[in-house]
Amino acid sequence: MTKVYTFNDFGGPERQELIDAEIVDPGPGELAIEVRAAGVNPVDWKIRQGLLGKHGPLPMPMGREASGVVTAVGQGVTGFAVGDEVLGLVAPGHGAFAERTVLAADQTVAKPQEISFDDAATLPVAGATAYDLTHQVELKEGQTMVxxxxxxxxxRMAAQIGKVHKFDVVGVASAGKRELVESLGVKFVESGDGVAERLRQLLPDGADLVVDLAGGEALRAAAPIAKEPALVITAADVDTAREVGARVVERTSEGLAKITGVVQYGVVDPTVTARYPLAEAGAAIAEVEGGHAAGKVVVIP
Ligand SMILES: NC(=O)c1ccc[n+]([C@@H]2O[C@H](COP(=O)([O-])OP(=O)(O)OC[C@H]3O[C@@H](n4cnc5c(N)ncnc54)[C@H](OP(=O)(O)O)[C@@H]3O)[C@@H](O)[C@H]2O)c1
Structure with a gap:
């Protein structure tokens, strides 16, 4: 048996529970792992709320990204062996907040020695999205990215990637995150009322790229600073993107390997700020569900 954090119906956090489940063999194209760490993402609570549709068998395991050690290799999988240290996206029907889980082999890469299991667990969803967001529009050295x-x-990872490319990076965040943002060598602009004016004051000629992780009013306020609407890319809000003429991030198949290489060379730090044991996965999800997480939150079985 293995412990798995699940929700037993679509709805609020009261639907979440830690259960004992059978250990299953990996199917074709899958890898079974003993989980070392799992990253928490907004999508975890969005799925539980039914915001992405109310389908799939219940109880539904939670968590999309994990690092761990391979315990079994499914049919047709090449390039991985039992004992390998890996990081990847969970296969359909499986969850990362668990002692053991199953990954999709085509969305899994070897974990470099230089990357800790905690950091590795943040790359399949968050890291790869940061990579894709910052590579959808080609900027040159010295150009401005908000x-x-x-x-x-x-x-935080997107801002660091921007610094690696020597973009002039401006970070919008709440006042409490000033230090976290400025420690990256990024110019800080406080979010909330008046943010559009503060951005305009700092960037009178506008921005070459706006990357949005907040959506809604924050996206509406920041979008006009871009030199044109197509230079705004969001991962957070498809509807507001349509309204302001922004683009939605296009996920790529190479983002995961690329960000893993970047983190391996030590130029981007995923910045794990909170670690919760599996029994307290609910608190980890709540921290992210609050909408004001700092860096990455991980669950450790
Ligand atoms: N499309 C995809 O493939 C994909 C993949 C992964 C994630 N996503 C989405 O991308 C979004 C961000 O994910 P994440 O993992 O980075 O979430 P996160 O860790 O919760 O970070 C979101 C950040 O937004 C900030 N924020 C909230 N309101 C803001 C405002 N009005 N102005 C400026 N900043 C504000 C929050 O902090 P402060 O307000 O305290 O500064 C927080 O740091 C989520 O909506 C997620 O579902 C999409």
């Missing part, structure tokens, strides 16, 4: 939500899981 990151809305720069203190969060994806935003």
């Amino acid at each position: 990151v809305v939500g720069a203190g969060g899981g994806i935003g």
Whole structure:
């Protein structure tokens, strides 16, 4: 048996529970792992709330990204062996907040020695999204990138990628995250009322790229600073993107391997700020569900 954190119906956090489940063999194209760490993402509570549709068998395991050690290799999988240290996205029907889980082999990569299991667990969803967001529009050295939500899981990595490319990076975040943002060498702009004016004051000629991780009013306020609407890319809010003429992030198959390489060389730090044991996965999810997480939250079985 293995412990798995699940929700037993679509709805609020009261639907979440830690259960004992059978250990299953990996199917074709899958890898079974003993989990070492799992990243928490907004999508975890969005799925539980039914915001992405109310389908799939219940109880539904929670958590999308994990690192761990391979315990079994499914049919047709090449390039992985039992004992390998890996990081990847969970296979359909499986969850990362568990002692053991199953990954999709085509969305899994070897974990470099230089990356801790905790950091590795933040790359399949958050890290790869940060990579894709910052590579959808090609900027040159010295061009300006605004990151809305720069203190969060994806935003902090996106801002660091911008610095690696020598972009002039401006991070929008709440006042409490000033230090977290400025420690990256990023210019800080406080979010909330008046943010559009503060951005305009700092960037009178506008921005070459706006990367948005907050959506809604924050996206509406920041979008006009871009030199044109197509230079605004959001991961957070499809409807507001349509309203302001922004683009939605296009996920790629190479983002995971690329961000893993970048983190391996030590130039981007996923910045794990909170670790919760599996029995307290609910508190970890609540921290992210609050909408103001700093860096990445991970669950450790
Ligand atoms: N499409 C995809 O493939 C994909 C993949 C992964 C994630 N996502 C989405 O991307 C979004 C961000 O994910 P994440 O993991 O980075 O979430 P996160 O770690 O919760 O970070 C979100 C950040 O936004 C900031 N924020 C909230 N309201 C803001 C405002 N008005 N102005 C500026 N910043 C504000 C929050 O902190 P402060 O307000 O305290 O500064 C927080 O740091 C989520 O909606 C998630 O579902 C999409």
